[in-house]
């Protein structure tokens with residue numbers, strides 16, 4: 001399968017500080033990828049490099065077959081972008097004028113679809129941009145990101161500032177839009193559960209490094225919550241240490257392990273250590289992201 005996004009050893013430095021270190025990031029065409037990570041992990045920086053709003057320091061990057069550093073305008077023309085910030089300037093323009101201005105950059109702008117989106121998100125065309133609240137500005141951003149039916153959506157905290165009702169409508173819009181157009185999307189968010197139904201791929205950044213990436217189903221299939229029957233004082237045997245992401249051992253309760261790997265190879269090691277698996281369960285996407293982020297960096 002072709003990739004819509006492919007970066008290799010992508011590094012971004014701000015002075016002596018590294019925002020991204022040797023990031024290999026790959027998103028197959030048509031995938032909806034959740035981009036998760038800790039605060040300051042580099043998510044915004046990565047998205048901005050993909051559309052050349054930020055220059056990479058070293059490494060390679062291809063977006064829709066183009067290097068954004070050399071073809072920034074051509075890449076941006078094919079991308080719908082919702083930035084983390086909603087302050088665009090253009091405060092004196094009315095929303096309708098602002099949308100007409102943005103439309104002039106996109107030959108594929110669909111005015112009818114733009115109107116439909118504006119209606120769904122309760123965007124009023126006669127308001128001045130400077131008079132909009134944060135959530136209202138976010139809604140205008142979402143209209144501009146979708147109305148030209150781009151091949152690629154890059155959404156940075158797209159529901160930040162939205163009320164619960166508009167948030168729900170927005171998530172439904174993204175689901176319908178990606179299903180109808182088959183576009184590729186990367187959604188950076190801390191609200192993992194919001195996009196759990198939408199995302200089929202996941203990428204997790206921590207401290208500027210790519211910690212994990214791949215299909216959601218593969219990640220969930222590799223993570224297990226094991227409730228054990230174990231003698232008092234039991235702890236995970238050394239052979240299991242690389243597989244154990246977390247061990248919860250509350251006094252008076254049987255231990256619970258979060259492990260990564262194939263259950264068939266983990267089970268015999270647990271049995272050998274004197275414990276037994278009482279129940280093996282899967283994690284949901286939010287729990288899985290937290291488990292990955294909590295795991296110790298492998299040296």
Ligand SMILES: Nc1ncnc2c1ncn2[C@@H]1O[C@H](COP(=O)(O)OP(=O)(O)OP(=O)(O)O)[C@@H](O)[C@H]1O
Nearest residue numbers: 014017018019037038039040041042043044045046
């Ligand atoms: N213009 C800049 N100058 C210096 N450092 C910067 C600049 N922009 C970002 N950084 C640093 O780069 C790192 C990554 O920032 P970035 O905004 O990409 O993280 P993030 O994952 O989007 O964070 P959050 O989830 O908190 O929004 C941070 O340490 C940040 O302080």
